[in-house]
Amino acid sequence: MMDAPKEALSNKPRSAQSNPAWSRDVLILALDLYLRHRASMPSKNHPEVQELSLFLGKMGSALGVSLVTNFRNDNGVYMKLSNFRRWDPNYVKDGKKGLAKGNKLEGVVWAEYVHDQYRLAQVVAAIRAAVDHELSLPDPLRELGTADEAEIQEAEEGRVLTRMHRTRERDRKLVASKKKHALEKYGKLECEVCGFNFLAEYGMAGEGLIDVHHLKPVHTLRPGEKTHLNDLALLCANCHRVVHSSKRWLDIEQLRAAWAANR
Numbered sequence: 148m149m150d151a152p153k154e155a156l157s158n159k160p161r162s163a164q165s166n167p168a169w170s171r172d173v174l175i176l177a178l179d180l181y182l183r184h185r186a187s188m189p190s191k192n193h194p195e196v197q198e199l200s201l202f203l204g205k206m207g208s209a210l211g212v213s214l215v216t217n218f219r220n221d222n223g224v225y226m227k228l229s230n231f232r233r234w235d236p237n238y239v240k241d242g243k244k245g246l247a248k249g250n251k252l253e254g255v256v257w258a259e260y261v262h263d264q265y266r267l268a269q270v271v272a273a274i275r276a277a278v279d280h281e282l283s284l285p286d287p288l289r290e291l292g293t294a295d296e297a298e299i300q301e302a303e304e305g306r307v308l309t310r311m312h313r314t315r316e317r318d319r320k321l322v323a324s325k326k327k328h329a330l331e332k333y334g335k336l337e338c339e340v341c342g343f344n345f346l347a348e349y350g351m352a353g354e355g356l357i358d359v360h361h362l363k364p365v366h367t368l369r370p371g372e373k374t375h376l377n378d379l380a381l382l383c384a385n386c387h388r389v390v391h392s393s394k395r396w397l398d399i400e401q402l403r404a405a406w407a408a409n410r
């Protein structure tokens with residue numbers, strides 16, 4: 148958040164401040180609906196429009212965000228669909244304009260997904276499954292990753308899946324067994340990309356330190372699935388930060404290539 152100090156002082160409810168942080172998820176779901184009905188846009192009373200508006204309410208409460216936006220009613224969803232029209236070459240080619248009002252993120256999400264509807268469908272399925280199952284579970288899952296983390300950029304796939312990724316890689320038991328496994332196998336904890344070793348660099352003050360990163364692409368995550376040690380990589384804090392610092396998170400090979408290119 149850019150204006151964090153102001154927010155900290157404000158006693159307005161979180162949702163009333165600036166843009167709700169989960170709007171990327173909303174746009175992804177709305178774009179999916181739009182593209183499936185691209186030829187003729189559904190009305191406000193269309194069952195899928197009503198279903199999506201109910202679902203958004205559910206997603207808001209799963210994320211612990213109480214919404215003061217109009218996304219939750221049918222009209223709000225309908226407006227979102229209309230907003231996409233101005234990005235749709237099929238629609239504007241006849242000189243029609245679409246709804247000019249809207250936010251920049253609509254165009255961004257449009258560009259990210261319009262040419263890859265297969266991936267869009269996968270992301271939508273993953274978000275829906277997460278909200279329907281995992282995120283509606285009570286603590287501790289719900290508490291994990293609730294606070295925005297400065298060092299983690301929300302993934303292109305939205306906040307729900309970002310949170311799911313973080314929940315996976317911060318599972319204490321898994322982190323402990325990943326480290327134990329590495330210590331038994333290699334006798335040390337080393338970053339799998341740059342080789343940084345906290346113990347070697349900082350002595351006992353760095354003992355046991357290393358980040359654990361979940362390797363599976365976020366759109367393939369499904370609630371309740373078991374995480375295997377092979378799904379996890381050991382990364383130093385710097386390398387892990389780089390992975391998560393761009394909208395489309397780097398995979399480990401891209402990270403290795405970026406690191407190697409600068410040696």
Ligand SMILES: [Zn+2]
Nearest residue numbers: 338341383386
């Ligand atoms: Zn590293």
Ligand SMILES: [Zn+2]
Nearest residue numbers: 316359360361
């Ligand atoms: Zn990670």
